[in-house]
Amino acid sequence: MQQQQLSELMQAAATDAVRYANEEHHITLDHSLDSLALVDSILSELHQRELAQQHSAEMIFTLCNMLGAYIGEVFIAASGGQWQQNKVDSTAPFIYVQYHDKEFPFGSVCYYKIMQDNAISLKNYVKQAMANAMQ
Numbered sequence: 001m002q003q004q005q006l007s008e009l010m011q012a013a014a015t016d017a018v019r020y021a022n023e024e025h026h027i028t029l030d031h032s033l034d035s036l037a038l039v040d041s042i043l044s045e046l047h048q049r050e051l052a053q054q055h056s057a058e059m060i061f062t063l064c065n066m067l068g069a070y071i072g073e074v075f076i077a078a079s080g081g082q083w084q085q086n087k088v089d090s091t092a093p094f095i096y097v098q099y100h101d102k103e104f105p106f107g108s109v110c111y112y113k114i115m116q117d118n119a120i121s122l123k124n125y126v127k128q129a130m131a132n133a134m135q
Contacts, residue, residue, distance in 0.1 A: 006083045013069035020066060031074055036123035039067055043110060047118040060114060068107025071122060072097045075104065079130050099133040
């Protein structure tokens with residue numbers, strides 16, 4: 001996949017995340033850094049739902065990619081960077097934001113919050129990622 005295609009794909013996924021947040025959670029995401037607290041609340045709700053009833057791997061994968069794309073687009077708008085795809089393991093490729101020599105796998109962090117540790121904050125993760133990106 002070419003860089004332009006990957007960027008367009010992630011922008012479309014971020015748009016899907018905004019639609020999903022509005023339709024399913026009645027939350028308006030406005031592409032601001034402050035809206036990341038709202039993404040945290042969506043992920044927390046998804047974590048609670050997952051504890052109550054396990055969702056399909058495909059559904060979790062899709063939600064993490066959409067919300068990770070949204071977070072990545074907010075990061076790129078605020079700090080810069082570009083989408084990259086890691087294909088080292090062809091059975092488990094992943095997409096991340098690269099800024100200089102740093103990699104930020106926002107979708108993976110979404111997955112971890114839903115499936116493992118609801119206490120982590122994506123808003124704080126992005127804040128730290130922005131600080132790290134500037135070093």
